[in-house]
Amino acid sequence: xxxxxxxxxxxxxxxxxxxxxxxxxxxxxxxxxxxxxxxxxxxxxxxxxxxxxxxxxxxxxxxxxxxxxxxxxxxxxxxxxxxxxxxxxxxxxxxxxxxxxxxxxxxxxxxxxxxxxxxxxxxxxxxxxxxxxxxxxxxxxxxxxxxxxxxxxxxxxxxxxxxxxxxxxxxxxxxxxxxxxxxxxxxxxxxxxxxxxxxxxxxxxxxxxxxxxxxxxxxxxxxxxxxxxxxxxxxxxxxxxxxxxxxxxxxxxxxxxxxxxxxxxxxxxxxxxxxxxxxxxxxxxxxxxxxxxxxxxxxxxxxxxxxxxxxxxxxxxxxxxxxxxxxxxxxxxxxxxxxxxxxxxxxxxxxxxxxxxxxxxxxxxxxxxxxxxxxxxxxxxxxxxxxxx
Amino acid sequence: xxxxxxxxxxxxxxxxxxxxxxxxxxxxxxxxxxxxxxxxxxxxxxxxxxxxxxxxxxxxxxxxxxxxxxxxxxxxxxxxxxxxxxxxxxxxxxxxxxxxxxxxxxxxxxxxxxxxxxxxxxxxxxxxxxxxxxxxxxxxxxxxxxxxxxxxxxxxxxxxxxxxxxxxxxxxxxxxxxxxxxxxxxxxxxxxxxxxxxxxxxxxxxxxxxxxxxxxxxxxxxxxxxxxxxxxxxxxxxxxxxxxxxxxxxxxxxxxxxxxxxxxxxxxxxxxxxxxxxxxxxxxxxxxxxxxxxxxxxxxxxxxxxxxxxxxxxxxxxxxxxxxxxxxxxxxxxxxxxxxxxxxxxxxxxxxxxxxxxxxxxxxxxxxxxxxxxxxxxxx
Numbered sequence: 001x002x003x004x005x006x007x008x009x010x011x012x013x014x015x016x017x018x019x020x021x022x023x024x025x026x027x028x029x030x031x032x033x034x035x036x037x038x039x040x041x042x043x044x045x046x047x048x049x050x051x052x053x054x055x056x057x058x059x060x061x062x063x064x065x066x067x068x069x070x071x072x073x074x075x076x077x078x079x080x081x082x083x084x085x086x087x088x089x090x091x092x093x094x095x096x097x098x099x100x101x102x103x104x105x106x107x108x109x110x111x112x113x114x115x116x117x118x119x120x121x122x123x124x125x126x127x128x129x130x131x132x133x134x135x136x137x138x139x140x141x142x143x144x145x146x147x148x149x150x151x152x153x154x155x156x157x158x159x160x161x162x163x164x165x166x167x168x169x170x171x172x173x174x175x176x177x178x179x180x181x182x183x184x185x186x187x188x189x190x191x192x193x194x195x196x197x198x199x200x201x202x203x204x205x206x207x208x209x210x211x212x213x214x215x216x217x218x219x220x221x222x223x224x225x226x227x228x229x230x231x232x233x234x235x236x237x238x239x240x241x242x243x244x245x246x247x248x249x250x251x252x253x254x255x256x257x258x259x260x261x262x263x264x265x266x267x268x269x270x271x272x273x274x275x276x277x278x279x280x281x282x283x284x285x286x287x288x289x290x291x292x293x294x295x296x297x298x299x300x301x302x303x304x305x306x307x308x309x310x311x312x313x314x315x316x317x318x319x320x321x322x323x324x325x326x327x328x329x330x331x332x333x334x335x336x337x338x339x340x341x342x343x344x345x346x347x348x349x350x351x352x353x354x355x356x357x358x359x360x361x362x363x364x365x366x367x368x369x370x371x372x373x374x375x376x377x378x379x380x381x382x383x384x385x386x387x388x389x
Numbered sequence: 390x391x392x393x394x395x396x397x398x399x400x401x402x403x404x405x406x407x408x409x410x411x412x413x414x415x416x417x418x419x420x421x422x423x424x425x426x427x428x429x430x431x432x433x434x435x436x437x438x439x440x441x442x443x444x445x446x447x448x449x450x451x452x453x454x455x456x457x458x459x460x461x462x463x464x465x466x467x468x469x470x471x472x473x474x475x476x477x478x479x480x481x482x483x484x485x486x487x488x489x490x491x492x493x494x495x496x497x498x499x500x501x502x503x504x505x506x507x508x509x510x511x512x513x514x515x516x517x518x519x520x521x522x523x524x525x526x527x528x529x530x531x532x533x534x535x536x537x538x539x540x541x542x543x544x545x546x547x548x549x550x551x552x553x554x555x556x557x558x559x560x561x562x563x564x565x566x567x568x569x570x571x572x573x574x575x576x577x578x579x580x581x582x583x584x585x586x587x588x589x590x591x592x593x594x595x596x597x598x599x600x601x602x603x604x605x606x607x608x609x610x611x612x613x614x615x616x617x618x619x620x621x622x623x624x625x626x627x628x629x630x631x632x633x634x635x636x637x638x639x640x641x642x643x644x645x646x647x648x649x650x651x652x653x654x655x656x657x658x659x660x661x662x663x664x665x666x667x668x669x670x671x672x673x674x675x676x677x678x679x680x681x682x683x684x685x686x687x688x689x690x691x692x693x694x695x696x697x698x699x700x701x702x703x704x705x706x707x708x709x710x711x712x713x714x715x716x717x718x719x720x721x722x723x724x725x726x727x728x729x730x731x732x733x734x735x736x737x738x739x740x741x742x743x744x745x746x747x748x749x750x751x752x753x754x755x756x757x758x759x760x761x762x763x764x765x766x767x768x769x
Binding site (some may be wrong): 088125213215216217252347348349350351 | 695
């Protein structure tokens with residue numbers, strides 16, 4: 001009898017001829033995620049993976065890590081035995097006893113027989129194993145229609161039993177859908193946006209705009225911490241920390257106060273695009289949501305998008321702040337995002353920013369700036385870090 | 390080059406402590422409660438540290454409990470008075486280790502009065518006396534305020550408290566005052582007094598609470614009976630030996646060091662006073678500690694100036710965490726009734742006897758230059 005994890009994958013199951021490519025990539029991502037657990041092995045099965053070889057006391061931690069891997073659908077802590085029916089029934093009894101510790105009482109057995117040479121069919125296996133469990137597991141009652149616990153028995157190359165199906169993150173394996181550059185601010189929204197895009201298999205690089213001395217080392221560290229959390233699911237993240245102060249002061253001195261933010265946003269987009277192209281990314285991702293602040297009205301988004309020549313994706317565009325906050329809590333970025341170090345560049349936020357900027361006006365205001373020169377100088381002072389989970 | 394002007398936050402350990410650390414590594418690490426000779430030597434050393442701190446406090450007979458620092462000492466004080474529902478008096482400008490603990494007492498159903506500071510940033514004895522009631526268990530007023538450096542006349546306050554209610558105990562948080570302002574516990578009427586080691590160039594993790602008698606105390610931690618049963622836990626022996634060394638050093642140099650700090654602080658003050666837009670948040674000379682200077686740079690946020698100076702290797706403090714957006718800002722300056730601009734722009738400069746006049750001049754130049762640039766970028 002051997003303890004292992006039975007892992008199912010989601011959407012890539014639907015792929016046709018490309019399926020081996022996706023499967024191979026998903027195995028690679030799963031192996032990377034399990035590097036911290038010595039001995040853990042990932043074995044490709046038929047439409048599923050098996051994870052074994054980890055230390056038994058690590059099982060919950062391994063499951064926790066597996067749940068963060070994009071592309072996996074669910075994980076079941078299972079036991080693998082030989083196919084001798086008595087052995088299978090005893091293994092199932094063990095699983096049921098464990099499950100009953102949660103205070104539940106009713107169960108049913110579901111059986112699947114992939115090995116068609118097995119002497120019993122799936123109906124018989126379920127019936128006989130159910131009877132065995134009822135006789136041998138104290139406190140267990142049968143309920144076929146609405147059981148607390150479903151004990152699964154699968155007869156394949158060997159027999160597998162499990163009683164718990166734990167959902168995983170879903171999505172697609174990272175690296176299966178190209179690369180995008182995320183504008184990562186340190187707030188609540190952008191990490192969520194990055195997570196959502198990475199979940200669809202997109203590799204993420206990140207761009208952060210740092211305004212020393214208006215924001216300090218702790219604000220910078222906070223962004224690194226957020227990238228680290230994202231990296232647990234999204235894989236290693238190349239993080240560009242752009243020195244943005246000189247651009248802000250230049251805009252402040254030369255452009256109308258109420259247009260500061262929108263012009264600043266346009267610079268951020270230009271710089272992000274430049275870095276995205278350097279990194280081989282095909283799109284930008286931001287955490288904007290329509291109407292949340294002045295720079296996120298439809299007119300403002302139109303004016304900021306006009307400076308870039310690649311798609312800009314905003315996965316949280318239609319979400320309310322509360323929904324985004326809930327999502328952030330779920331993916332574990334919320335507590336870091338709300339640390340109070342970010343609001344320190346408020347000097348460069350107008351008290352009454354334009355909410356319906358007109359393209360012609362903004363372009364006229366911007367025309368006094370040496371756009372290319374400013375961007376070049378700012379990139380000269382920037383740094384790039386590789387963030388690992 | 391590094392100029393450290395945040396000595397109210399913590400201080401650089403005395404260089405003589407390096408030898409002490411080596412000694413500790415070689416043969417000073419035994420548990421003072423053990424019975425063999427090397428351990429007994431450590432035990433003796435801990436007791437000599439106790440003697441040194443009591444001497445530095447010029448304390449009459451009484452107890453000295455070693456703690457992990459000022460916060461623990463302050464919390465220990467309050468723990469001694471919570472058996473029955475009682476009344477407490479404190480000030481609105483206390484360090485969080487008293488202020489937050491007092492607020493927690495309020496939530497538990499005790500009555501607490503918070504005395505506001507006067508225009509000169511100090512707490513008036515008469516205001517405290519007026520708040521004392523028949524059921525007042527404890528009055529706690531800090532000696533030197535950690536943000537503004539204002540010195541409270543704690544002996545004067547203790548006297549009026551005792552007069553209003555002889556059974557009320559008086560505590561003072563002396564963390565910023567200890568070996569910085571002239572003071573003698575003897576004859577002061579102060580029953581309980583808190584000090585900390587890392588503010589006087591020793592290590593973090595060591596502090597002490599003086600108590601005139603044991604009846605005032607109740608242990609926060611129970612365990613192996615260390616510190617006469619009032620503070621269980623194996624002693625931080627290295628921290629205590631460093632504390633002893635620093636006490637001896639600063640007692641010996643008290644006169645010259647306080648004069649030196651005063652000169653440095655006043656040099657900063659006169660360099661900044663003439664500067665347009667600068668408001669000084671300090672008590673008058675005779676009521677201010679020699680090492681702390683609080684000033685507001687109006688029109689900018691303190692944190693921005695802090696980071697701008699950081700770029701030049703000059704480290705200063707803001708006295709409170711940033712986040713004016715969330716309406717936080719300094720509670721102490723708020724208690725003074727200052728406006729938002731003055732609170733947002735407030736920085737704390739704090740010197741040690743080991744700063745030099747050249748450092749002060751360099752810092753002043755940098756502050757003037759940075760402020761000149763930064764105040765051009767006002768929110769609009």
